[in-house]
Amino acid sequence: MTQLANSPKEHLLVHAERARERVKELKESPVPVIYVGCATCGRAAGALETIAGFEEVLKDNGIEARIEKVGCLGHCYAEPLVIIQNPGFPALLYQKIGAGEAGILVRSFLKDGSDPCYEYLIGALETDENFPTLMDYPRYLYENRVVMEHCGLIDPDEIDHYLAVGGYLSLAQGLEKGGEWVLEEVKSANLRGRGGAGFPAGRKWEIARKVEKTPKLVICNGDEGDPGAYMDRTLLESNPHQVLEGLALAALAVGAERALLYIRAEYPLAVEIMERAIVQARGKNLLGANILGSGFSLEVSVFKGSGAFVCGEETALIESLVGNRGMPQPRPPYPAVAGLDGLPTVINNVKTLSTVPTIIRHGHQWFRSIGTEESPGTAIFSVVGEVEYPGLVEVPMGVTLEHLVVDVCGGIKDGKELKAVQIGGPSGGCLPASLMETVIDFDSLKTVGAMMGSGGLVVMNEDTCMVEVARYFTDFTQGESCGNCTFCRIGTRHLRDILHSITIGEGKMEELTDLEEISEAVIKGSLCSLGKTAPNPVLTTLRFFRDEYIAHIEEKRCPAKMCRPLIAFYIDLEPCARGCDACVACCPTDAIFTTSNRKKAIDQEKCVKCGECVYACPPEYDAVRRVSPPEMIPDQGVEPLPDTEKEKEESK
Amino acid sequence: MSDNLVTITVDDQKITAPVGSYLLPACLENDIYIPNLCFLEGMDDPPASCRLCLVDIEGEAVPVASCRYRIFAGMVVTTDSEEILKLRQLAFRLLVSTNDGSCRTCIANHGCELQKIAKFLHQPLKTKRLRHIDREYPELVDNHPFLVYEPKKCVLCGRCVHVCGQLEKGYKLDFANRGMDTIVSFFSSDSDPASHDCETCLACTEVCPVGALSSKVKWTSFVAELEMKSAQKHKGGQG
Numbered sequence: 001m002t003q004l005a006n007s008p009k010e011h012l013l014v015h016a017e018r019a020r021e022r023v024k025e026l027k028e029s030p031v032p033v034i035y036v037g038c039a040t041c042g043r044a045a046g047a048l049e050t051i052a053g054f055e056e057v058l059k060d061n062g063i064e065a066r067i068e069k070v071g072c073l074g075h076c077y078a079e080p081l082v083i084i085q086n087p088g089f090p091a092l093l094y095q096k097i098g099a100g101e102a103g104i105l106v107r108s109f110l111k112d113g114s115d116p117c118y119e120y121l122i123g124a125l126e127t128d129e130n131f132p133t134l135m136d137y138p139r140y141l142y143e144n145r146v147v148m149e150h151c152g153l154i155d156p157d158e159i160d161h162y163l164a165v166g167g168y169l170s171l172a173q174g175l176e177k178g179g180e181w182v183l184e185e186v187k188s189a190n191l192r193g194r195g196g197a198g199f200p201a202g203r204k205w206e207i208a209r210k211v212e213k214t215p216k217l218v219i220c221n222g223d224e225g226d227p228g229a230y231m232d233r234t235l236l237e238s239n240p241h242q243v244l245e246g247l248a249l250a251a252l253a254v255g256a257e258r259a260l261l262y263i264r265a266e267y268p269l270a271v272e273i274m275e276r277a278i279v280q281a282r283g284k285n286l287l288g289a290n291i292l293g294s295g296f297s298l299e300v301s302v303f304k305g306s307g308a309f310v311c312g313e314e315t316a317l318i319e320s321l322v323g324n325r326g327m328p329q330p331r332p333p334y335p336a337v338a339g340l341d342g343l344p345t346v347i348n349n350v351k352t353l354s355t356v357p358t359i360i361r362h363g364h365q366w367f368r369s370i371g372t373e374e375s376p377g378t379a380i381f382s383v384v385g386e387v388e389y390p391g392l393v394e395v396p397m398g399v400t401l402e403h404l405v406v407d408v409c410g411g412i413k414d415g416k417e418l419k420a421v422q423i424g425g426p427s428g429g430c431l432p433a434s435l436m437e438t439v440i441d442f443d444s445l446k447t448v449g450a451m452m453g454s455g456g457l458v459v460m461n462e463d464t465c466m467v468e469v470a471r472y473f474t475d476f477t478q479g480e481s482c483g484n485c486t487f488c489r490i491g492t493r494h495l496r497d498i499l500h501s502i503t504i505g506e507g508k509m510e511e512l513t514d515l516e517e518i519s520e521a522v523i524k525g526s527l528c529s530l531g532k533t534a535p536n537p538v539l540t541t542l543r544f545f546r547d548e549y550i551a552h553i554e555e556k557r558c559p560a561k562m563c564r565p566l567i568a569f570y571i572d573l574e575p576c577a578r579g580c581d582a583c584v585a586c587c588p589t590d591a592i593f594t595t596s597n598r599k600k601a602i603d604q605e606k607c608v609k610c611g612e613c614v615y616a617c618p619p620e621y622d623a624v625r626r627v628s629p630p631e632m633i634p635d636q637g638v639e640p641l642p643d644t645e646k647e648k649e650e651s652k
Numbered sequence: 653m654s655d656n657l658v659t660i661t662v663d664d665q666k667i668t669a670p671v672g673s674y675l676l677p678a679c680l681e682n683d684i685y686i687p688n689l690c691f692l693e694g695m696d697d698p699p700a701s702c703r704l705c706l707v708d709i710e711g712e713a714v715p716v717a718s719c720r721y722r723i724f725a726g727m728v729v730t731t732d733s734e735e736i737l738k739l740r741q742l743a744f745r746l747l748v749s750t751n752d753g754s755c756r757t758c759i760a761n762h763g764c765e766l767q768k769i770a771k772f773l774h775q776p777l778k779t780k781r782l783r784h785i786d787r788e789y790p791e792l793v794d795n796h797p798f799l800v801y802e803p804k805k806c807v808l809c810g811r812c813v814h815v816c817g818q819l820e821k822g823y824k825l826d827f828a829n830r831g832m833d834t835i836v837s838f839f840s841s842d843s844d845p846a847s848h849d850c851e852t853c854l855a856c857t858e859v860c861p862v863g864a865l866s867s868k869v870k871w872t873s874f875v876a877e878l879e880m881k882s883a884q885k886h887k888g889g890q891g
Contacts, residue, residue, distance in 0.1 A: 308830070310830075325826060325827055327699075327827075329697070330697075330698075330699075330700045330717065330720045478831045478832065479830060479831045480830060480831065481830060481831045481832075481834075482830060482834075483808060483827060483829070483830055483831060483832075483833075483834025484699065484701045484808075484810070484827075484834075485700070485701045485702070485703050486701070486702055486703045486704075486743045486746055486747055487703055487742075487743060487746065489808070489831065489832060489834060490746040490747065490749065490750055490785070490832065491742075491746055492831075493785060493831065493832040494746065494749070494782055494783070494785070497783060497785070514781065514782070517742070518742070518746075521738075521739055521742045521743070524714060524715060524739060525703045525706060525715065525739050525742075525743060526703075527700055527701065527703070527717075
């Protein structure tokens, strides 16, 4: 059959045809098919136990069904996610399916087919008369899944699943039309690097393409290290072949013969899946020598990073590749000109590369029709924090923060108020609720002191202290500084120390000027972008939440009642219920005692302000109060229950 | 040094230097002093880590490290603008905020680059405004067979790491840890010379701009002398 095919596209269509047949078999399976989201996030939520649960109950009930492991849909709030394709029904998506729920689903839905268990149902994947569909939910409706289109729906370990949905077609097309054409398409699409800085990918490729030195190298940067961010991991684990296809297209455009996937070792599943994907792609001649008979060859391998945040910076990444300590190097020369071993080296983020096949497939005009003029395409955010529906969200560039947080992610949990969002990872900025109309794109975010970053978004409510947030992120960047340049190594440490002293009530007003002065110098003087952006959380919180800093310093008060040295807990005797001991049992330091009228009070000397009693107090009483500064505790005339009374009670 | 010389302007002074060579050494050769700690003559790729040699260059949006900036014809350099001075002063204050500042008992006293730069930048060697950061390391690491390292004096310029890497056997010392905990490490706490594979060339001690890395022999005699002096003073005081 292969002898007949002569162009890359024809070669590919042979693979695709076979893949479609295999997938059709699955889609039209006479027995139910259970798809379980088994990316790292799903596993952490218990997806493997869910599978074991399904297997056991299916066996016990003598039901034949297929179980397929798929990647992640990005709906973290609903994990473990399960899609059930039961003949006679549309494919249905279920949420929070543990082993117990798995049993119920098998017995009620698969065994007699009568009850589709609406209590766990989110909806049908496609429009259906009898079921709500996913598009009925704002979260699904407002998202525009371009890069994540197939995530959570296909098996990452099956290259056929990707081939069946048109995978590697872009590569075949690119091979037919040549690297120059691919480069022009991506340049015309104005695809900007999704790793943070937003540098046009096409321009980077062009620089490397024009350098005469060979061999050239393309690296996929999967060293995602922002706290709370997991976009790259999800893409690597859920649709590995899309990353590989993007990598191959980039190599084609640049004229590279070697490609590397730099994935942090903390992502063992991603490493495993990518390694398998490479073997599969090579097996179908989609990688390796003479790809699809085109004459273009590409060797791809995986390199495991050792966990330094700074290695996400491209020059540090290269240092670590050759076995050196991961320290950023002054640029120029840029890696695209002289990178690994002095050879032209293009480094692109996982998201950037994952976007490339979609551009080649649908054309640059289509891509530019999404998003904004200067930032076309979509943005993938991992939205975490105090939001109703946290998870991975793909929205077109140009939507407002308000839309993303409120409409797409359901707004703030528990009826609280939105206070701020931290956008752009540890070196992004904290934007207040008043700036929620800010448009999400590379340039707009910069003008308000934040940045796109690689897509981390932390949503905070009124109970979050902004000084503490700044301290937390500065502590992170200080700890991850490579220690090379003076400003970053020592400057961020001073920032951290000052912030720390403010959160414990020992700050001084003049230190606010120090914070600003040091921040500005660190931005101006640091060698790499880790240092150049590290003070962003400090500067934005100072700019938008200065009153909180002042309250900490002048009144020794934490307005969010979060900084422990500045708060105290007491029990309001009015709502406290006589005879209730809920708080006593949970207190780790035995600080809660019974008062003379048999209610409860806190011994401030013993209290360590852990806040456990707040959660232990039954909601119908809700008697534990938090105050700041600690002197605010009202005098309720609390007297401990006399020992004689206690003894009486005990003898009863 | 022949036909590739070009003329550049540094603070209204015209100097000639080879095109494509680094700016810092050209300035130093022409008696234009720019403070520096991490640069060494002949380095191919200076680390540009101390950030003291920042200068303004016409056409560049931000200050650049002159040790790593290549000369081009007609470039206009400002080394003494107010902004540059402020940045350098802060970099210096940051550096000394982590040092113990005990010049009198330091082996590098009077020959120390920090003292020279302090004079040039009109900065005290003990910063008042910034709090002192006490690095959580011992005063002295003396388990190396030939070397003595005083972590609290180290400015982490990396000169020692660089010269050691130039040797045939390569990198017998390198940086370890991250952030403020960064330190120069010998990667062995064994005092047996065999475990170090160090060449006794002491090249690293010769390039140390401060008193952080010294030859054990020199250091021992320096300490002995110091003790003798203090004993004499003590005696004299009593008599």
